[in-house]
Amino acid sequence: MQKEKGHIDYNTPVIIIKDLYKSFGDNDVLKGIDLTVYKGENVVVLGRSGTGKSVLIKMISGLLKPDSGTVNVLGYDVPSLNEKKLRELRMKLGFSFQNSALYDSMTVRENLEFPLVKNSHHLAKKDLNNSIEKVLDAVGLLQSINQMPSELSGGQRKRIGIARTLIMQPQIMLYDEPTAGLDPITSTEINNLIVAVQEKFHTSSIIITHDLTCAKATGDRVAMMLDGQFVKVGSFDSIFDTKDERINSFYEYNFIQ
Amino acid sequence: MKYVISKNVDSFFTDVSDVFGFVVRFFKEVFKPPFEFNEMIKQCYNVGVRSVALITVTGFITGLVFTKQSRPSLAEFGATSWLPSLVGIAVIKSLAPLVTALICAGKVGSGIGAELGSMKVTEQIDAMDVSGVNAFKFLVVTRIVATSLCIPLLMMYAAFVSLMGSYIDIHSHENITLLTFFQNAFQKITFLDFASTLFRSVIYGFTISLVGCFKGYNTTQGTEGVGKAANMAVVVSMFLIFIEEMAIIQMVNWIR
Numbered sequence: 001m002q003k004e005k006g007h008i009d010y011n012t013p014v015i016i017i018k019d020l021y022k023s024f025g026d027n028d029v030l031k032g033i034d035l036t037v038y039k040g041e042n043v044v045v046l047g048r049s050g051t052g053k054s055v056l057i058k059m060i061s062g063l064l065k066p067d068s069g070t071v072n073v074l075g076y077d078v079p080s081l082n083e084k085k086l087r088e089l090r091m092k093l094g095f096s097f098q099n100s101a102l103y104d105s106m107t108v109r110e111n112l113e114f115p116l117v118k119n120s121h122h123l124a125k126k127d128l129n130n131s132i133e134k135v136l137d138a139v140g141l142l143q144s145i146n147q148m149p150s151e152l153s154g155g156q157r158k159r160i161g162i163a164r165t166l167i168m169q170p171q172i173m174l175y176d177e178p179t180a181g182l183d184p185i186t187s188t189e190i191n192n193l194i195v196a197v198q199e200k201f202h203t204s205s206i207i208i209t210h211d212l213t214c215a216k217a218t219g220d221r222v223a224m225m226l227d228g229q230f231v232k233v234g235s236f237d238s239i240f241d242t243k244d245e246r247i248n249s250f251y252e253y254n255f256i257q
Numbered sequence: 258m259k260y261v262i263s264k265n266v267d268s269f270f271t272d273v274s275d276v277f278g279f280v281v282r283f284f285k286e287v288f289k290p291p292f293e294f295n296e297m298i299k300q301c302y303n304v305g306v307r308s309v310a311l312i313t314v315t316g317f318i319t320g321l322v323f324t325k326q327s328r329p330s331l332a333e334f335g336a337t338s339w340l341p342s343l344v345g346i347a348v349i350k351s352l353a354p355l356v357t358a359l360i361c362a363g364k365v366g367s368g369i370g371a372e373l374g375s376m377k378v379t380e381q382i383d384a385m386d387v388s389g390v391n392a393f394k395f396l397v398v399t400r401i402v403a404t405s406l407c408i409p410l411l412m413m414y415a416a417f418v419s420l421m422g423s424y425i426d427i428h429s430h431e432n433i434t435l436l437t438f439f440q441n442a443f444q445k446i447t448f449l450d451f452a453s454t455l456f457r458s459v460i461y462g463f464t465i466s467l468v469g470c471f472k473g474y475n476t477t478q479g480t481e482g483v484g485k486a487a488n489m490a491v492v493v494s495m496f497l498i499f500i501e502e503m504a505i506i507q508m509v510n511w512i513r
Binding site for chain 2: 094097099121164
């Protein structure tokens with residue numbers, strides 16, 4: 001079930017995070033995070049809900065600013081970017097949200113068209129349709145092109161959410177809890193899709209999850225987060241080869257679930 | 258956490274600073290291309306066309322009821338012939354802008370607050386931002402511009418419908434033509450009156466949409482927060498409309 005390491009270029013880091021801190025009021029969420037993601041690599045950030053995993057990828061995409069520390073993505077120092085540069089970086093990032101975040105008032109086609117039309121003003125209608133059909137085909141939902149988000153299942157919404165990010169041909173994908181709330185079969189389909197995206201579109205990814213199956217299936221490397229810190233980073237098997245009570249109880253709880 | 262003064266005072270000043278930042282950002286973005294004309298037209302349709310039915314009914318009833326209520330007092334002095342003039346002054350100088358603004362605060366303000374609030378809590382606004390689209394410009398600027406443009410138009414329409422309501426009541430008692438009625442109604446209206454009414458309507462439109470957008474765009478606490486945003490959008494904008502009404506009337510009287 002564990003994936004093979006494919007074309008990871010360990011000489012080219014795409015995300016470098018150093019000594020990252022973030023708190024909300026009295027709540028210290030991230031307490032000194034260090035992480036490097038290489039080109040073509042899928043890194044899973046594993047941990048319980050509320051440990052700051054989503055905050056981490058929101059800082060990578062510039063949605064939140066860190067209190068201290070550096071976030072370097074594709075050569076951009078994210079916290080210091082102005083609006084124009086941030087938009088330039090975001091065109092190279094794909095963000096798949098936990099609840100898909102599809103635009104309710106738009107059809108699937110319009111959801112996919114929206115970022116493309118807004119960012120490529122002179123795109124011919126034919127090229128636009130080709131791009132939409134290509135990504136919908138990649139996520140296996142070409143038949144849903146004219147449906148509204150409310151007519152789709154949870155798994156289908158996730159796939160469309162991923163398709164909407166793929167249409168911009170991102171270099172880095174950020175997945176926030178891609179399998180949360182899905183049944184095991186649909187979760188497996190989403191896991192396979194994440195791996196397929198990495199192979200087909202040559203993306204690097206950070207996958208935020210608390211689902212061990214997802215971590216094992218999609219991650220080249222796993223970073224275990226507890227209380228706002230990475231306590232262990234390595235392969236899936238090496239992470240759980242430990243005597244740390246907290247990691248073992250997380251594993252056992254997931255297993256029982 | 259330590260507070261500079263106290264939790265409530267600190268939070269008040271933080272809110273004021275946030276609103277100020279929001280307004281400044283609006284004025285920075287509104288003149289900067291690209292302009293979202295299609296979205297603005299869509300919002301004009303939502304704010305303007307979709308409010309016409311409600312404005313028609315409320316405007317008509319306002320004019321009709323105001324005339325009916327004023328008639329006995331004027332009749333005591335045998336001054337019912339002053340009714341068109343009285344109604345004209347009341348409707349154009351005060352009732353039409355106020356009624357339109359209050360109706361739109363309820364309908365448009367709550368709609369904007371709820372729509373943006375629900376987009377915020379379902380991360381649709383974040384999704385727009387991370388896909389390289391300026392969500393503030395697309396969602397906020399278009400709504401504020403559309404509402405600021407449409408409320409004055411709705412106000413003029415409301416004034417017309419109110420006067421028609423008034424005319425129907427007057428015509429049922431006195432033999433007066435529509436032309437004479439309108440001539441009498443506008444007899445005491447000056448350019449300054451009309452300009453101040455129009456100016457107030459633009460300000461009301463700006464206030465309603467600004468409050469709705471601000472509350473919606475900064476929604477927290479999930480679906481409960483969406484309800485609060487919609488509710489606060491109405492309450493705060495109605496309160497501000499009355500404050501602005503008082504301030505602008507004072508200003509106009511001072512100019513006069």
